Amino acid sequence: QTVKCDVADMICCVIVTVIINVVLLSVCVVAGNSKEVCRTPGCIKKANTILRNIDSSVDHCQDFYRFACGGFLNRTIVPEDRHMWTTTSELELRVFRRIAEEFNSTLTTIAQHRYFRLAHNFYRSCMNLDAIEDKGLEPMKEKLEHLGGWPVLDHYGIWDEDDFDWVNTTVLLMEVGWSSDMLVDLCIGTDARNTSRNRLQISQADLGIPREYLIQGLTNDIVQTYFELMVEVAVEFGAPLKFAMEELSDALMFEIELAKISVPQEEMRDHFRLNNPMSLIELEEHFPQVNWSVLITGSLQKYVIVSPEEVVDVVVPSYFQQLGLLVGRVDKRVVANYIIWHVMYESLPFLPKSVSNIRRKLMVALTGAKKFKPRWEFCLSNLLDRFEPVVGVVYVRKYFKPEAKKQATQMVKVIKQEFLKLLSNVSWLSKEARNTAIKKASSIDHHVGYPDELLDDKELDKYYEKMEMNSEDLLENVLSGQQFESFRAFSELHRPFNRTRWDLHAEVAEVNAYYVSDQNCIEIPAGILQDIFYSPDRPNYLNFGALGSVIAHELLHSVDDEGKQYDSKGNLRNWWDESTHREFEKRANQIVSEYSNYVIPEVNLTLKGVNIQGEVIADHGGMKVAYSAYHSWASHHAEEPGLPHLEQFSADQLFWLSTANSWCTKERMESIRFGVAVDVHPPPKFRINGPFRHSSLFVHDWKCPASSYMNARNKYNVW
Known part of the structure; x- marks a missing residue:
């Protein structure tokens, strides 16, 4: 478990830890220059973290991760309600607890505003377990009847397939507020080739468990556990066990067939292949087995009028070529059982314990976590999904210091300049490709901390003016929230895409960072600008090592195997000449091959190099850029002090240790x-x-x- 210390306690922690570590450290690392030692709270805390995490018995030139994180790995016990525990988990939990305190308090300064009352009502309805138990399963049963019923519950033969049409059911799901992506995932995004406008997109089904498991069938333990969950839920709702097993076995086999016609991840990295615009008329010509006009116009009728000439991006045509044929050869009863099962699956977390607890066995199989997270944390996660701006404003107004936003913005600018230098010096880029890459990098926008509109109460009240929430009915609130999100999204269809909209950058409480390809921007939320990643009262070699590496990583995503397919405006465009493209592919393939040979001995599995190549390219290039950025900053500033009891390390060595320390992770095998x-x-x-x-x-x-x-003999890097 992570130790919490005030300054005095931390000094004691450091002294005790040093007794164990310092002798070994002094012999295994070449000492840095003697220098002044920093003793601010930020320095003492970071020094304590590094010292506690290091395993001095490990040769840093044989396994640097184990050297930097071995102490953490040796002492950490993953909590029963987690699938992993990392050096950032305590920070994430602290952010969550602070937000929860505000929603549990009646004294918060923004309690009088409608946007907060809506979010507070949702949170209260989630925490009100008595109300959930008192309502029982009847409200859900009524909703199933409204959808036409769940055939597995009809063992008397009343359910009539003549009344069922999967397209009409999908339209009804969208209208009521359920997810409707069981067969077709209909969403809205920017037009890939012209991001100044919005466009509808259709993609393959969102499956209950990953495709990689489903295609193995019932011989896979996780698929078997998933099937048992299906049956147990049906029985809890009144289906006889034997009947439920027969009915839902067919539904599962149908889902397995959907998985087989779905395109795997590794085939979805070429975005040009995924961009297939067609009008509704053309859709019906290409895939006539599906009534696209009813499906799309019906699903969106509450939000926007769609004409037969409306253009839709078809992400995976091969899936839709087979979908209509698959549905056509399967009994309607099977399709209905499959669709309504997914409605149930989506609803389980919000139902009484007799049903919601059935999920635990599948959770254990998938992640290894033995228990559900505490109710307050579950409710806050769901609140974050539906009220991200409100959660953000609650956190930022009380806990985020504006200086951190200003200082992190300066760091972004320094790192961006080093990124531009890197692109200027890459030898294999042609002149034209280099100029375009530099133009794109120069155009990358950055959103640091939070949007200013988040501090405007009137703006937030206006944003939520069409939403309603009550404090007693969680399931109704969940559906109402989804209806609101659909309204916000699809009502934008025929409007120009506005990349300056503040709500696009409202993920401020997250301890994470992002690159958004169609906006060509990076997001650095307030949640990450603290603790292990950043502190203003410690040397910048620590900040550039931790936060700087994250920022540089996100910038490098603009030119990874997927990001490079977009230009400076976020449009899908091939700006690579053939020879430069070949050079990129050669280097990317070296990385794919290298990582595909990395083995995880604990589970005896090799990495999927193709799937992870984008992240790896960004990791390799990002650390190089962050390191150069620190040296650029340091060249204009006085030498920085060392850390207490870590004086034997140079600033450069502490940069690498700071980077590694942000990734220490203890994870369950599952x-x-x-x-x-x-x-x-x-x-x-x-x-x-x-x-x-x-x-x-x-x-x-x-x-x-x-x-x-x-010290790899052949050093592979794209950038």
């Missing part, structure tokens, strides 16, 4: 397997050892010999 199957990020160990061993800068600073693992 979660690791899940990540390998579906995550586009490599496991944390490989996010440190991978880029570091391919960096001549790291090798130089840590004096790793040519024979050591952390």
